[in-house]
Amino acid sequence: MIDPRVASGLRDLTPASAIPRERMLSRFRGVFSSFGFAPIETPHIERMDVLTGKGAGSDEVLRQIFEVTNKGGTPGELALRFDLTVPLARFVARHENELGFPFKRYAIGSVFRGERPAKGRFREFTQCDFDTIGSESALADAEIALVIHKALESAGVPDFTIAMNHRGILDGLLESLGLAGGGGAVLRALDRLAKVGREAVAAELVKDPGQGGADLSTEQAARVLDFAEQGRGGPEVLDRAAQTLGSSPQARAGLENLRAILDLIASAGVPSGRMSIDLGLARGLDYYTGIVFETTIKGWERYGSVASGGRYDNLASLFTTRRLPGVGASIGLDRLLALLEEAGRLIAGQVETPVLVGYFPGTQPTTPFHLAARLRAAGIGTEVYPEPISIGRQLAHGSSRGRLLGVIVGPDEEAQKTFNLRDLVSRREDRGLAWSVLEDSVASALEVIRLGGAGA
């Protein structure tokens, strides 16, 4: 016998996980499409030189690459993609003459990193990205926030905040402290503020660069931290920042950009409490060049961001001379699913198949088959248990799979062309209903159950 376990760091998804996951992805696809984002697909296998091009991935990510070879292939030539961004850059460069810009795409797929396996960390995981490429408009930025908002709403996320910051504002701050150009260490320290607190970050800011510090004076560190900590809230934060940094052209431009984006988002009817300015938000600011987004779920902030992104100047400079600015974000599907499960917010069972047709021994098997086909033709997902076991076990099987209703026939019902209708939750049963009202009876009973339940 061969051991049927998956390799270390990989995992199987049984229906209990795969059903809510597929449901969530299907809603995301619907949201992406409703904004005009179109799907693309790129291979899981890329050329090694594409993945390891300068700046394509961090040193850490490059160390985790899975190499791929087949008999007759050249070792070192191919590898599994570690994200969907490098493939997007390659894709856009390759097809730049047929895509038309602005180009709005989404992509959902597995990526691979040979990380040390740990709880909740997998070597294959799903990324779910959407980007608008070839536009510098604030409309494109605002739309990314709208998509995050709509996607999380569609997934039933109870309450969340989309925090925004702008690279120009932080650049202005650094410049005002005489630190223009050397802000990487400041950003890295700031990024840990929510996690480790003010004191620890202050210590890091004043540390020697040789020790990974930012080499700030105590006073500079205090100014950075005050700015970050007082920079959380609504549009009034932008007014305050304008007073502090008004002399910096890049800060002014960034503040104006954020204001325009906030207006656009509001015009689309997003409640203002959903959006927040966070001038301490520093993640990814070494990469992004304009707005940055992070999304946390209220009461679950410790999980970190479930949807992050931002604006970049030039997506595909490794592959084409054409300058391609863009803006996009990525939803952390695995994290979001884990969180909703922990919060008891995942819709269990297969709501797409609410009915089981059960039959007593002695019934012609064509009878349940016929009734099930009629229900499916009426748009009602319906299962027939394939083996002639006891009706009780058929119904128990249905319940265990999340079916809500049993349509039950036996030889008597078959002869009289009737059926019994059992609510599998309350166990209430209506008997002797005519086949002629099958679809209507089942549809009404489902409606009643769903109105009584938590809804979907």
Place this chain on the structure above:
Amino acid sequence: MIDPRVASGLRDLTPASAIPRERMLSRFRGVFSSFGFAPIETPHIERMDVLTGKGAGSDEVLRQIFEVTNKGGTPGELALRFDLTVPLARFVARHENELGFPFKRYAIGSVFRGERPAKGRFREFTQCDFDTIGSESALADAEIALVIHKALESAGVPDFTIAMNHRGILDGLLESLGLAGGGGAVLRALDRLAKVGREAVAAELVKDPGQGGADLSTEQAARVLDFAEQGRGGPEVLDRAAQTLGSSPQARAGLENLRAILDLIASAGVPSGRMSIDLGLARGLDYYTGIVFETTIKGWERYGSVASGGRYDNLASLFTTRRLPGVGASIGLDRLLALLEEAGRLIAGQVETPVLVGYFPGTQPTTPFHLAARLRAAGIGTEVYPEPISIGRQLAHGSSRGRLLGVIVGPDEEAQKTFNLRDLVSRREDRGLAWSVLEDSVASALEVIRLGGAGA
């Protein structure tokens, strides 16, 4: 600059291909779910010993395996899956105590084979499988045919035939010729009948086994060929075969099984012309142990089968001592898409996003943003062009992406809270409509366009 092409034998899917593909998959998922098949996911990377276990793959497939290694990993330990069947067997054995049987699953995913690249042949392609495991009932067999029927109908396939045969019938025939147990070469020869014709197959049947022949006498070959050629049609074919092979218990059982399956399929309302018996159908009969299915599209038979499958005795004998009989099929997604494209049957464009909101220079960008959000909230997919280019170019961009309607505003409309509604196909335009009737006007106009068009 790094070359942005994909590696040999791989491919990118631009929206023109990815949109109809995603649409088809979404319909398939709906059909699978409506029968109670649940999704599962297994990793793209499997342990090498799982993939190369005895009988897991043919020698040819095993030669094409892509090995996977990362820094610090052991070479030869991991590989990319070459199908979804071996992972299914491993999965079912691994989770046998939590799944509950019969277990109905579907899986859609990439598989990898290092084949020599050729036109229409890719090293990464998609499989789309569904199986019922742990049941020997004819209901489970018949349901697989129903799923094929519903899935192809949902994909807009114009006219197709699901052909069926049964391993027991061919075994009975071989037995009646004194060839029981040695039928592999006969099946391989028969499998080519539609392609190469009777004479070529007859020659192969009488050839020496050393030359790959079946070593039949001329008379035996003629009987096999008569049986296969006269064995195509409706249930009457089963009656004729019963007369020829009635003395063979396995043939009798196979014929009875097929008859029961045909009755079940008919009871579900499938037109009888859609199903056909084909006693010459031999593909996969060395692997399958009961019914086998093949599906061809009328007028496109040369493409071969677009959905094939059958019943097997024991899925997971490599991984568990538990006997797991099952039945399933696989839809050839890539082939089906290629065929529908060639037949002009692919629905182009992104029907999920039928509206473009365009705006004249001088309009507040919040205005189109607001109108678009209202349409989306009403369930109407809507795009806003992000840059303030000319309205003509905005509309042209929309048309190129398959948008059907333009909602147009300028500073005047903005002041009067009105909009113009342009049919992007006929170019008819209604002017000065009030914002208060936005959703209704757009919904009615879309209805009119869709009734006039080919439909979706």
